[in-house]
Amino acid sequence: xxxxxxxxxxxxxxxxxxxxxxxxxxxxxxxxxxxxxxxxxxxxxxxxxxxxxxxxxxxxxxxxxxxxxxxxxxxxxxxxxxxxxxxxxxxxxxxxxxxxxxxxxxxxxxxxxxxxxxxxxxxxxxxxxxxxxxxxxxxxxxxxxxxxxxxxxxxxxxxxxxxxxxxxxxxxxxxxxxxxxxxxxxxxxxxxxxxxxxxxxxxxxxxxxxxxxxxxxxxxxxxxxxxxxxxxxxxxxxxxxxxxxxxxxxxxxxxxxxxxxxxxxxxxxxxxxxxxxxxxxxxxxxxxx
Amino acid sequence: xxxxxxxxxxxxxxxxxxxxxxxxxxxxxxxxxxxxxxxxxxxxxxxxxxxxxxxxxxxxxxxxxxxxxxxxxxxxxxxxxxxxxxxxxxxxxxxxxxxxxxxxxxxxxxxxxxxxxxxxxxxxxxxxxxxxxxxxxxxxxxxxxxxxxxxxxxxxxxxxxxxxxxxxxxxxxxxxxxxxxxxxxxxxxxxxxxxxxxxxxxxxxxxxxxxxxxxxxxxxxxxxxxxxxxxxxxxxxxxxxxxxxxxxxxxxxxxxxxxxxxxxxxxxxxxxxxxxxxxxxxxxxxxxxxxxxxxxxxxxxxxxxxxxxxxxxx
Numbered sequence: 001x002x003x004x005x006x007x008x009x010x011x012x013x014x015x016x017x018x019x020x021x022x023x024x025x026x027x028x029x030x031x032x033x034x035x036x037x038x039x040x041x042x043x044x045x046x047x048x049x050x051x052x053x054x055x056x057x058x059x060x061x062x063x064x065x066x067x068x069x070x071x072x073x074x075x076x077x078x079x080x081x082x083x084x085x086x087x088x089x090x091x092x093x094x095x096x097x098x099x100x101x102x103x104x105x106x107x108x109x110x111x112x113x114x115x116x117x118x119x120x121x122x123x124x125x126x127x128x129x130x131x132x133x134x135x136x137x138x139x140x141x142x143x144x145x146x147x148x149x150x151x152x153x154x155x156x157x158x159x160x161x162x163x164x165x166x167x168x169x170x171x172x173x174x175x176x177x178x179x180x181x182x183x184x185x186x187x188x189x190x191x192x193x194x195x196x197x198x199x200x201x202x203x204x205x206x207x208x209x210x211x212x213x214x215x216x217x218x219x220x221x222x223x224x225x226x227x228x229x230x231x232x233x234x235x236x237x238x239x240x241x242x243x244x245x246x247x248x249x250x251x252x253x254x255x256x257x258x259x260x261x262x263x264x265x266x267x268x269x270x271x272x273x274x275x276x277x278x279x280x281x282x283x284x285x286x287x288x289x
Numbered sequence: 290x291x292x293x294x295x296x297x298x299x300x301x302x303x304x305x306x307x308x309x310x311x312x313x314x315x316x317x318x319x320x321x322x323x324x325x326x327x328x329x330x331x332x333x334x335x336x337x338x339x340x341x342x343x344x345x346x347x348x349x350x351x352x353x354x355x356x357x358x359x360x361x362x363x364x365x366x367x368x369x370x371x372x373x374x375x376x377x378x379x380x381x382x383x384x385x386x387x388x389x390x391x392x393x394x395x396x397x398x399x400x401x402x403x404x405x406x407x408x409x410x411x412x413x414x415x416x417x418x419x420x421x422x423x424x425x426x427x428x429x430x431x432x433x434x435x436x437x438x439x440x441x442x443x444x445x446x447x448x449x450x451x452x453x454x455x456x457x458x459x460x461x462x463x464x465x466x467x468x469x470x471x472x473x474x475x476x477x478x479x480x481x482x483x484x485x486x487x488x489x490x491x492x493x494x495x496x497x498x499x500x501x502x503x504x505x506x507x508x509x510x511x512x513x514x515x516x517x518x519x520x521x522x523x524x525x526x527x528x529x530x531x532x533x534x535x536x537x538x539x540x541x542x543x544x545x546x547x548x549x550x551x552x553x554x555x556x557x558x559x560x561x562x563x564x565x566x567x568x569x570x571x572x573x574x575x576x577x578x579x580x581x582x583x584x585x586x587x588x589x590x591x592x593x594x595x596x597x598x599x600x601x602x603x
Binding site: 026030032034080083084090091092093095096097099100101103104106107108110111218219222225226228229233263265266269272273274276277280281 | 347391393394395397398400401402404405406408409410412413416417420528529530533536537540544569570572573575576577579580583584
């Protein structure tokens with residue numbers, strides 16, 4: 001039991017961090033970022049390159065992942081999403097663009113890093129063993145801790161910094177924020193960069209545990225979508241709740257249902273549909289229509 | 290029908306039924322049959338996606354229904370010993386029935402919420418196919434016999450081509466009829482404003498389910514037909530990328546035009562094939578072109594007034 005809870009918490013912290021980036025981009029720009037999973041994979045590969053191949057410390061790898069993805073995110077927003085949003089008459093066009101970007105990042109990752117599964121050496125050795133009730137490798141604990149630390153600092157940043165306030169205002173009401181003198185273009189770009197950075201950061205964190213390969217992008221995006229739907233799109237607390245709930249469900253499902261094969265996700269999806277039919281806007285989302 | 294519409298229709302039928310086979314025979318490029326058959330089948334599935342667009346929903350879950358239809362037909366043919374020609378419509382009915390069950394809760398969602406949940410649906414269909422015993426897991430169902438009529442033909446590819454094209458013509462004729470009927474006009478009212486439509490007495494729940502189940506029916510028969518051609522099906526036969534492609538086909542062809550999905554499928558599929566020359570840069574070039582296209586024409590191919598050119602075609 002303790003083991004399941006600990007696994008769920010550890011998974012949930014990672015998931016919440018992925019969902020946070022996705023929901024931030026959605027809240028600010030009303031863009032469903034299909035390429036989020038690919039950004040996550042890219043972050044993993046950057047950390048892999050810096051830490052495993054160049055032999056620099058792990059923190060440097062994480063930092064490089066975050067910075068690379070932030071720059072890529074900012075460029076994507078400035079050169080691609082901004083002109084398309086300005087000129088298209090339907091909001092669905094951004095989805096097409098995002099899908100194109102997802103394919104593009106896949107192609108770039110394939111050309112630069114290849115399609116092999118990559119892993120990095122362990123950052124810390126040893127296993128925490130509490131009376132055989134809870135067994136957890138130290139590196140997982142560290143990664144979980146780092147993820148929670150990132151979530152907390154992200155919340156603090158959004159809550160108390162000027163940039164964070166501006167972004168929250170933007171998410172609440174774009175026109176009103178503009179009237180109050182918020183530079184909408186600038187903060188959209190910062191927001192997109194921040195969302196991409198979070199994806200890269202999780203990629204960098206998780207490469208130490210699961211490794212990284214090209215095929216992980218799509219499934220990761222899908223998990224992120226599920227979390228965002230559980231919590232409610234565009235709501236930060238919802239993304240965190242969704243992440244922890246999915247992590248917990250997955251952890252419980254995998255241990256309880258293991259003898260029935262791979263039906264955990266089927267059950268999660270079925271319950272998600274029942275849940276959405278009762279509460280279409282998710283746990284904390286704003287109702288619409 | 291106006292006169293130029295009839296001429297356009299005749300021209301189109303002549304092209305796909307007579308001119309293309311003659312051209313292929315003359316040029317000796319037999320592989321074109323497979324390509325064109327795929328285009329015809331993919332455009333059927335895309336037509337379903339287009340129909341859900343028509344009621345104002347972004348559907349990225351068509352892959353799930355194509356997979357379900359494919360598995361249903363495969364199981365019917367191999368395990369129950371049914372004729373494929375009976376299994377094909379049954380597969381469509383099966384997916385339509387499934388889509389009613391799934392559609393009832395999820396059609397209440399809108400915009401990106403609906404898009405997200407349908408995307409998840411595609412992944413869940415794949416996982417279901419992996420997990421259920423009847424679908425034979427990752428090994429899939431293989432060596433499915435060819436449909437009885439086609440197996441005896443001397444040229445199997447040509448047989449499949451005609452069947453697929455006939456299916457495509459029926460589907461698009463049905464779509465055209467549907468869109469220009471009373472139900473079609475009501476669907477358009479859903480696209481614009483559901484509350485308003487509901488307030489003047491349109492049964493929106495019923496209409497949404499009808500449109501969604503027809504859409505899934507198309508997905509199901511397209512999937513079943515693919516199974517007959519490839520004689521095998523695996524959980525990875527239709528995945529998220531396929532669902533996204535169905536959506537892209539519709540966007541590219543244009544959402545305001547019934548024959549948009551056909552055009553979009555043709556352009557995207559042939560574009561992808563032509564880029565085969567670029568070798569390992571295929572995906573890179575393809576996605577760059579896609580992004581460029583969005584930058585230049587954010588509203589799809591339709592925005593260069595293609596509708597007026599093609600409007601006279603049928």
